[in-house]
Amino acid sequence: MLIRIDYQDSRPIYEQIAAGVERLILSGVIEPDEQLPSVRSLAMELSTNPNTVQKAFAQLERDGFIYTVKGRGNFVQKNISLIENKKQELIDAIKAILKEAEELGISKSEILKDLES
């Protein structure tokens, strides 16, 4: 699954797992309607507790990235516009940073100029 857990990271493990799966979905590594590894197997693979993986999957379902079929498994939601939403989210994050910069008297263009190095 190519997800790595960093125990130094301040984020809880279940969020790191959710973020990892989200990345794999948005980048197309896992395709729509494809089945995810089971809660238990992924927990084994990541050397963590099934409950923790379960919590990650629950969050992913709540956020619309996957859907769950009880007794069958978890599957990737087929929703093409997700990547667009994510893009907008990233743009908003950058805008928030630029706003913070302007509060300190640093102009937008000044930041963007230095972005190439």
Add this chain to the structure above:
Amino acid sequence: MLIRIDYQDSRPIYEQIAAGVERLILSGVIEPDEQLPSVRSLAMELSTNPNTVQKAFAQLERDGFIYTVKGRGNFVQKNISLIENKKQELIDAIKAILKEAEELGISKSEILKDLES
């Protein structure tokens, strides 16, 4: 002091206070060697616990924004390059976002283009 605490914010109170003071320093509202309000008075002003303000000041000292003189109070560090450091920090934050975008197949220029709207 013009610091606002948002109890709905996920960040702990002491970080919000530290961030607020940092902003006031970097934007020049509080000048180098100027004295900060006392822990107790700021705690009163923000209706919070002195321990919490103390923790914020400790973090600010650790990060080099202020220095403490026992029995006298806390003062702003005179370090002109601080604003440059902060600018670099913000640029790094944006770069991290752009890197995340590229992992999802969104090009840097595509993001920057949409940054004007």
Add this chain to the structure above:
Amino acid sequence: MLIRIDYQDSRPIYEQIAAGVERLILSGVIEPDEQLPSVRSLAMELSTNPNTVQKAFAQLERDGFIYTVKGRGNFVQKNISLIENKKQELIDAIKAILKEAEELGISKSEILKDLES
């Protein structure tokens, strides 16, 4: 058989099948003493497990909608008042909702008024 299974539905598959057959019986699409499709053929048609269809039929028999003849198959119960029972069931469901509304201080008439839009 015109039964559709929604894997995103929170209800288990066997309940969705039972509800579908019940609807077909109550609406008269399948008539009294008419034979239902076999467990295996219906399982094929719905791309599901025969055990699941079997469970649905067991529930339908328990609820008095069908009867089973071993070695022959499953048949629709001839019971004309079924539709009346169902109607009462629906009315009770609405009453339960109205009761919940009153607990929140919303009057019965207030709800019924908005039911036309």
Add this chain to the structure above:
Amino acid sequence: MLIRIDYQDSRPIYEQIAAGVERLILSGVIEPDEQLPSVRSLAMELSTNPNTVQKAFAQLERDGFIYTVKGRGNFVQKNISLIENKKQELIDAIKAILKEAEELGISKSEILKDLES
């Protein structure tokens, strides 16, 4: 807190708790910005596990009924329009039932007429 858990109920315990708190909020028993009992104390009172109460509170926060301040407690969200949303939800539930009835050939007015008894 006047919440009762029914172990016969098919709903999980954490949902029953969440539903109970939601009812107390919507009916005005607990007022905006008022503090809820702590996770631990409510767990004791209901003779259940703190984790279970925690899960209920997490769902309530996700649904916008309460907000959490780490190290302080959980508080009722001040959102006046919540009752309106709930009302709409109940109306939709009734409409779904009426739609089901029409599929069986029972008219809307026929149901509403019997609603008075």
Add this chain to the structure above:
DNA sequence: GTGGTCTAGACCACC
């Protein structure tokens, strides 16, 4: 086999 729920007990950050 699968996911979902629950318990008991622990540790942490925060106030």
Add this chain to the structure above:
DNA sequence: GTGGTCTAGACCACG
């Protein structure tokens, strides 16, 4: 004291 996270282990419904 508070909430948040995690582990270990158990039981259940479902397919």
